[in-house]
Amino acid sequence: MIVATVLGETPALPLHTAGKYVAGAYIVLFALVLIYVAIMAIRLSRIERDLGELLSDLDKESTPKYPVKGHK
Amino acid sequence: MESPSRRPAGFSDRKQRPPGAVLYGKGLRTLSIATVVAITTALTLVFFYAPLEAEQGFLQKIFYVHVPLAIIALCGFVLGGLLAIQHLRTRDPRWDMRSYVVIHMSLIFAVGTLITGSIWAKGSWGHWWVWSEPTLVSFLIIFLLYATYQPLRFAIEDPERQSRYASVFAITAGAFVPLNFIAVRLSTAYLHPRVLGSTSNLPGPMALTFLVSLLALSLLFATLCKYELTAKHTRAQLRALRRRLAGETTGMPARPRSAAPSLHHAAAPARAAGGPAL
Numbered sequence: 001m002i003v004a005t006v007l008g009e010t011p012a013l014p015l016h017t018a019g020k021y022v023a024g025a026y027i028v029l030f031a032l033v034l035i036y037v038a039i040m041a042i043r044l045s046r047i048e049r050d051l052g053e054l055l056s057d058l059d060k061e062s063t064p065k066y067p068v069k070g071h072k
Numbered sequence: 073m074e075s076p077s078r079r080p081a082g083f084s085d086r087k088q089r090p091p092g093a094v095l096y097g098k099g100l101r102t103l104s105i106a107t108v109v110a111i112t113t114a115l116t117l118v119f120f121y122a123p124l125e126a127e128q129g130f131l132q133k134i135f136y137v138h139v140p141l142a143i144i145a146l147c148g149f150v151l152g153g154l155l156a157i158q159h160l161r162t163r164d165p166r167w168d169m170r171s172y173v174v175i176h177m178s179l180i181f182a183v184g185t186l187i188t189g190s191i192w193a194k195g196s197w198g199h200w201w202v203w204s205e206p207t208l209v210s211f212l213i214i215f216l217l218y219a220t221y222q223p224l225r226f227a228i229e230d231p232e233r234q235s236r237y238a239s240v241f242a243i244t245a246g247a248f249v250p251l252n253f254i255a256v257r258l259s260t261a262y263l264h265p266r267v268l269g270s271t272s273n274l275p276g277p278m279a280l281t282f283l284v285s286l287l288a289l290s291l292l293f294a295t296l297c298k299y300e301l302t303a304k305h306t307r308a309q310l311r312a313l314r315r316r317l318a319g320e321t322t323g324m325p326a327r328p329r330s331a332a333p334s335l336h337h338a339a340a341p342a343r344a345a346g347g348p349a350l
Contacts, residue, residue, distance in 0.1 A: 018131035021195035025134040025188040029141070032184050036296060043303055050310055054317065 097302040100295070107295045110288035114281070122281040131195045138188040140286040141181050142211065144293050146249055148178030149218060153246020156239035168235040168333045171242050173300050175221055177293055182215045210256045217245050222331045231334035238333075304332065 118136045125132035152175035159167035189208065190200045202208060224241055228234040274282065 018129060018133075018195055021131055021191050022133045025137055025191045028187045028191070029137055029184055032180060033292070033296075036180060040299060040303060043307075047303070047306055047310060050314075054310070054314055058317065 097305075100298050100302060103291065103295045103298060107288070107291040110284070110291050114285040114288035117277075117281040117284050122278050123275065125278075128196060131192070134188055134192040134195070136281055136285040137289075138185060138192055139282070140289040141188060142185040143286065144289055145178045145181035145185055146214070146253065148174050148181065148293065149214065149249045150246050152178065153243045153249075156242035156246070159235065159239045160243075165235060165333060168239060169301065169304060171239065172225075172333050173297050173304070175218060175242060177297050177300070179215070179218050179221070180296075181289075181293065182211070182218065185211065186215060206256045206259045210252050214245075214249060214252060217248065221245070225331040225333075235333050 114136070118133055122133075122136070124130060125135075152171045155167050155171035155174060159165075159171060189211075193202060193208075194200050221238065221241060225234050225238050228237055
């Protein structure tokens with residue numbers, strides 16, 4: 001409601017000549033942040049994978065080699 | 073699903089965390105929310121509150137992203153130097169890591185400054201780049217100087233030496249930044265618009281919008297730095313955990329050559345046993 005009121009009161013943005021440059025500048029900033037976050041997400045998934053490997057290694061080590069008496 | 077009791081203990085459990093270990097993820101969510109709110113406010117002010125400038129009109133809106141990016145990048149380079157001083161004083165690898173992350177982030181912001189500046193120059197002056205303009209060229213020199221920081225680190229294999237040389241570089245280059253800035257301001261060719269020192273000339277709404285944009289991008293810088301520090305800390309913890317599980321004597325594969333600082337070379341044995349404290 002408030003946003004609609006603000007947009008209604010605000011004159012249309014002059015996007016005829018300068019608009020493409022302004023849009024370009026702000027898109028560059030957005031793209032830089034997006035690329036950075038994507039790279040960090042890839043690194044995070046690598047950490048997650050390494051952690052999974054560690055956990056599976058630990059599981060293998062903790063599994064008894066011979067069945068315990070009384071168990072089939 | 074793994075039961076929690078079977079999981080190897082990291083530092084996620086507060087009671088098992090060794091004293092002195094820092095959790096960099098703490099407060100990250102609050103900082104991220106503050107950043108999102110500040111950026112939204114800044115964009116609203118830029119496009120719906122700040123008046124159009126008389127000469128450049130709508131094109132001047134680039135000012136609210138280009139100038140804060142430049143200021144934060146330059147301040148970040150200086151901050152990287154100050155953190156490097158702290159590293160050389162204490163020999164604590166955590167300071168080296170902070171210096172590295174701040175410089176890395178400043179470099180990304182500097183890329184943003186150069187690109188947005190070029191776009192503004194094209195719209196305003198009709199050229200993507202003006203070589204006769206001292207502000208542009210000096211910023212490019214600083215950017216190129218810091219672009220050698222990572223290759224310098226990567227070129228040195230010994231982590232101890234790598235961090236020491238990188239700190240010396242960060243201090244020297246960090247001192248160069250304000251000197252360069254002063255030299256440019258003393259130059260007489262004033263084609264590039266002046267911002268610092270003349271903000272009082274800005275009309276109230278423009279000055280307010282500029283300050284909010286500066287705050288928003290500063291918060292973004294801080295959030296991304298914290299994000300990266302947390303990621304590096306987690307990675308270091310994981311490496312330490314792997315080393316502990318494999319046993320120090322079994323001969324873990326050596327750390328791959330990297331430009332990123334190592335947290336282990338100066339770590340005390342007790343800290344190494346309990347994991348690295350970034």
